[in-house]
Amino acid sequence: MNQPFTEQEKIRFKHVDYAGIVFYPRFLEMLNDLVEDWFEEALDRPFSKIHETNGIPTVDLKVQFKKAARLGEVLTKKLWVINLGGASINCGFRFENHNNEIVLEGEVTLVNVAIAEDRNNIKAEPFSEEIKKKIMNYLIT
Numbered sequence: 841m842n843q844p845f846t847e848q849e850k851i852r853f854k855h856v857d858y859a860g861i862v863f864y865p866r867f868l869e870m871l872n873d874l875v876e877d878w879f880e881e882a883l884d885r886p887f888s889k890i891h892e893t894n895g896i897p898t899v900d901l902k903v904q905f906k907k908a909a910r911l912g913e914v915l916t917k918k919l920w921v922i923n924l925g926g927a928s929i930n931c932g933f934r935f936e937n938h939n940n941e942i943v944l945e946g947e948v949t950l951v952n953v954a955i956a957e958d959r960n961n962i963k964a965e966p967f968s969e970e971i972k973k974k975i976m977n978y979l980i981t
Contacts, residue, residue, distance in 0.1 A: 842920070842977055842979055844919055844920035844978065845877075845878045845918070845919045846918050847916075848914050849914070849915050850912070850914050851911055851914070852911070853911060855870075855911075856911050860911050861909065867903070867943075867944055868903070871903075871933060871948065874917045874919050874933065875948070875950065878978075882974065882978065883971060883975065884974070885971065894953060894955060895952075895955055895962070897950065900948070901948050901949075902946045902948075903946040904944060904945055904946055905944050906941075907942065907943045908943075909935075913937055914937075915935045915943060916935070916937075917934075917935050918935075919931055919933045919978070920933075920978050921975055921978045921980065922947065922979075924967075924972060926964075927951055927952045927965055927966045927967060929950045929952075929975060930948075931950070931978075932945070933948060
């Protein structure tokens with residue numbers, strides 16, 4: 841059975857608000873970091889190369905905030921594939937604290953796009969068969 845892509849992140853001062861809990865937009869930055877790391881480490885498609893001619897924009901995002909996370913905590917971030925289309929990926933994600941309690945969870949849809957040289961024309965572009973095979977290693981139903 842396939843496993844999610846997993847990494848840990850320590851909550852730092854830059855993540856928290858005056859109450860000492862993670863300010864919600866920082867969670868979205870952490871999610872984007874997770875996606876970027878997944879593309880680089882698991883799919884061998886680092887954003888530094890992708891963004892020379894392509895992009896992977898987020899086109900849909902659903903998030904449920906379940907529990908506060910505090911300065912100094914370490915979160916386990918997980919990402920898996922729910923569905924792979926021709927040019928899109930729908931992924932599930934979950935961040936858990938050290939007690940395995942869900943801090944947030946949701947779904948994100950990403951689209952593989954080709955970007956014209958003038959950056960004015962952006963259109964969906966199907967994933968290569970090679971990338972699809974790597975992505976499917978993270979499909980969990």
